[in-house]
Amino acid sequence: MEADNQPSVIPRKRKRVTNPRHNVLSASERKRRRNQNQRVQKAKVISIGKQVNRWKELKESLGLTNPSLAEVLLDTYETTKSYNTSTTTSTKMLHTDHEAVPHVPVSVPSRAASEKEPVPGTSGVLTSTPATTTHLFHMGHPTPGMSEISAAESESEGQLSGVEKILTTDSEDQVGPKQGPEEVQKEATEVSFEEMFFGELKQEDPQEEEEEEGFIGRGIHLVHELECEKVASSPMALCSVEQVKQLALTSITTCIADSDKCGKPVTLEHSFVGSALYVKWVCDSGHVSNTWCSQPILNRRLHSGDFRLAMAIVTSGNNFGKIEMLGKHLNLKMLSRTSFFQIQGHYIVPTIDDFWKDHQTRVLDSIRNKEIVVLGDGRNDSPGYCAQYCTYTLMDSETKKILTIKTVDKRETDGKSPRMETEGFRRAMSDLLQKGINVKEVVTDAHTQALELFSSKCCYTIKTQSNDTVAYISEGTYPALSHSHDIWHAAKNLSKKLTKLGSLRKHAALQKWTKDIVNHFWFTCRTATDHRQFVELLRGVLHHITGDHEWALGCCQHGELSDSDRNKPWLDAREDSDTIKELANILLHPRLLSKVKHYLNFRSTADLEVFHQHILMYCAKRYAYTPPVYRIRNVLAALDHNFHLGRSVKTKPDGQIQYHRCFNKKSGRWTVFPVKEEKDYSYLKDLTLQALLKRMQDRRGMKRSRDLEDADPRRIARTIMGQAPPPTAQLAAEQVSRFSGTPAFSSN
Template identity: 40%
Template sequence: MASRKRGRPFGSQLSLSARKERKKMMDRERGKERIFIGDNIERWNRVKDELNLMFNHEVAGFLLDRYEHDKQGKVVSSTPVHGIKPTTELLKHPAGISDISSAESGKASDLAMSGIEQMEAGPSGSEDIRPPTSKKAKGSKYSASFLDPLEISIDISEEVEDLEESDDESYQPSINISLGPKDITGIEDCPGVESVFPTMEEEEVEEEDKEEEEAGPSICRVLTGEDFHHLTGNKTALVYLMQLKTLANKKVDSVCKVKGCGEGIDISIKHVGSAVYLKWTCRNSHVMDRWCSQPVLNKGLHGGDLMIASSILFSGNNFNKMELFAKFLQMGFPSQSSFTRLQRRYLVPSVDHLWSQKQEELIAELANKDLVLFGDGRMDSPGHCAQFCTYTLMEKSTKKILSVKTLDKRETEGKSGNLEKAGFIRGMQEVQDSGLKVAEVVTDAHIQIGALMKKDYPAVKHSHDVWHAAKNIGKKLISAGQEKSCKELQKWSKDIVNHFWFTCKTANNIDEFMGMWVGVLHHVVGEHEWYLPYSEMGLSMCKHDPLTGEDTGNKEYLIKGSPAHEALRKIILDKRLLHKIPYYLNFRSTAELESFHNHMLMYSSKRFAYTPPVYRARSLLAALDYNENVDREPITNKDGTVRMQRTYNKKSGRWTVYAVKEKKKYTHVSSLLNIVLQKRLEDREGLQERMVLEIGDPRRISRTIAPVPPPRTQQLVEEKKSRFDA
């Protein structure tokens, strides 16, 4: 009788794609068995070793069986294997509670402390708790102490190495055990922050390995080190798919068709910018055909070069970095001069054009409304040496940017301190010229703007940002608390700042504000009622309920008249602060505007220098991006709840969560690209036109921001000296 070959029958082998799909389904099924074990990882592994078990599911079965029998009050005996005597008695523990939290006496064995109950002595008189060790005993049942499954995480991590020769039913996966909380559904980690506990949904969407395509004669394979030159030694180029399809369908004869020639055809490759040209020529220089990897615009401008330049600016990138990226990739790229000319000629004017359109639409939307505007300036560098200032006005109800004005210090006689005031004047003038009615303006406590509002805009309500005021009070409290005699004040600093926020939000007039704000001087010394109010209609008592030790945070009250109390009195009754009370009664905050200024860093980083038109264009791009995406809705989970995302603040040392919004849309970029292409098609002169500074360009005032003209380079070289020169 012919011997039968071991293994699967012929014809039952699965393809590579089918095996991968099968593995994926198996992983999904096993993924349903994952649980958390919390900080019991070391105890779990120790129990596994002491019981001489090979697989984690055996440990789980052992512990669960023991819990069930303990709960029923039964005595459990292990099945005798290899001469091990059955167990006849168990230590008593509360059902459902792990030994890690039980208060056992010092007589308890190490095994009891590790969550495994002590077994009866074996035949040799020694205690032996080890159950069967062979694979055949997989289905054996053991008594078990219960470990809370909500505190452990078991992840199957073993790869299926040979599905062709292994049986699914006998496959035993290895398991990784990690720590985790009880409920992490719907909570994701913030990008850029250390990942803590990824959700099951995140793990399921991990990208699977791409199915390996069968190699054909035209597919280049890199399998050994000798093949690396195919990637590192070949140049790359930007190719449009339609052009590639045209090349695939192109038919070129192998010999020259010129009468009397008949020579063979050679293909030459030439890189021009980001494009690549193929040219079919014979040995007699007869050109049979040409092909370009990109569409070509009028006057021979390659479409890829224009799209690369547009993408760099519209995405907020930097040309030098992108050029370096292309260099490492050995990809053709437009030159610095080409990018500069394209940017000046088409890109910057297109941004100005689209912003004017979007601004007109927003003005029409806000017509016939009493507007509340948030205003603030953003410098391009810290300190008092800024060159550019971007002053922004945001409308309160829509949270959209209404006006963006950029200024150069050359426009304020080289004084950076005057930039914010000049930007405010231009922004307000633009809003008023558009016919909008401004009822209130909210700014920080800028002295120049405050004086300007009183003089030129008396009919407009002027409010101050509460956050800036609270920050200044906090700084004063911390500074006062640094004194040796005022250290007790530090414990009250946070509460006093919070009280300022509460007062600004609650008070409706100056009298109420004074009563609540000055009352903190009595509260910190344990006085919650006082005889005389600090204003005609003010309060003479605290507004809180009776306090307990927990309500005060167990903080000690200050001693009335002590140095700490007197230092606090100076801060609370500061004349400059009390004079500004009317500016805080509307409880306004410019937090959204600060968020926009942070968003501007994506387009105009403070680490790079820009020309005035480019800096203006990048500021407008940030506004276009912000206005388009400010109304995004939060993402909801399958159960209808809002998806939250957690992030860690290194400064405060606290975790916080915020709603995850829909992905951003960049429809304004499509509009910009269409405007750029239209400007190119309408251009009759091209990029060779001589550059002329636009009207209002600060470079018309002075070529540089230096107060004196630059000396000759050779003179600077001769005058330069180094301390390290011999």
């Protein structure tokens, strides 16, 4: 044949022509064009599911391309369909007195072969019996007693069916050169199967939303452009999966009410109660055949979805106001504000308190028989001297677990915010000592009132009712405990003093040495073992900055310094004598040297500072909380911290540790830290279960008044002012506008 003698054509790789207008397209226009091209490519995609392997085998056996094979199969189906409408006499003659032979995929007719030439490799003879077509398209099992005619039998007998005769004729409408087996095989191997059948596969932007077109599944509604307004305003509700499965099994078309078997058609009516959706099957007569709720109902008709939503709001650190706004924007039905605070007060708060007590007991039991070093620090809910709450936390220095956490209200310290941290420390230490924990050392910051608790004598003053100041001197509360200071806070205070000194014009030469002096302070705290060695090492920096590395009473601890190590000029002992003298006054100040004993153990509360930052997730400073709610939100932060200690570090596919970099705007430096695995919050399942059981065991309900706890600060005073507030109407009447000079809230 002519197609066999024609040389194979190797397609050239087209040279990409740069469009001069491409550079002027905006990012949105390029994105729109890219999405349009992807939609065109997706329109050509046809999924055949699990039949891919069979398709590939048939394509390879015939030596066809995917479009050619699809054309063959479609033509076969049309030919067989028209063949079945003919008389059955010829069909019976073709299938009698022949043995059944296995199905050969080669024996499939095609319109291309009937109009042109026989497909290469088929010997020009193909069968078109109904049995072959039925087996190929899986339209049913072959009829018993009917067989397929092989190509060899048809050729030997010289009998051809109508379709077979068409395959041997040439077509006058043929366009383009014919292809032989080599050309067909070459075309099939040049492009991968996925590209030929599913179109060119392109890497899509993961941030772009995938657009599905056409049929996506029975029962799944594909939104069209005209329905967007309805979708944007349609209400939504919380549904339980089990309830949805129950609804899927419900099929009611006529009224089946027991009171009156009317049999009329029913319609669906829906309503909302809290976050739950109710659906009723109602006929024209008003009979209700069935009622379905999207959520299981707890005792006293409390929807489980409302309860779990209130629980999730608290345990995730959110606030009801934000979630309520989310529901309004999403048109998601929510529980009421009153229901949320009732569920929170009656069930969530006491459940979290009990859960923390059990968890704290297990933590303390693990360290009961050994001496521990605890890290302590306080955190106010707002900066300055106007804080209402203070959270004091004690952490185990070895395991980094939170041992106890106490909250103090301003009303419990006579309205004095600076006293709250000391009171919180007393409560936290008393909690550990009363439970039999052997504390040998406490690490805190250099809080003045905290220092008095560890001294042999404690001096404090009290004002009497006549405003007379009386001074008292007594023994410290914990004189037997070793007390260490946080090195980071000490280095921070030293850095502030050096920065302030270097900001002066005559001491500007000290600015380049500030960081090195602070680093030397860290080195001194880590190396020194007693007060004398500490002072000697700290004094050595005064010699080092002048280039003097050996002096009468000592020398520098570093080795030989090369020229590359010197990136700043030395200070001159004569010209910069005033600067060196001021630096010595800072480093050798009696107040700093009096705290040397607190630095020798080289302790840091950095992990505790990180935990206090984590509390912001549960207790944001922009929101006000009642004392019980503020307490349990701090407890939730402690539970989150303890349960997620020891998480493994994320690794890349090649096994390397995954890092995350962060830029510090204050220092102007980049920092890096390893990324840890995601938190699983496994304890929330037990916490939610205990809250549900507390609700199920409640026989009184939540629509009742709640008594204040014995230690609630609101028993001292209703507000932090300490006095009863004036009536609201009186405040509104007395308020005057600064702009008009008239009452700000006049009725007119």
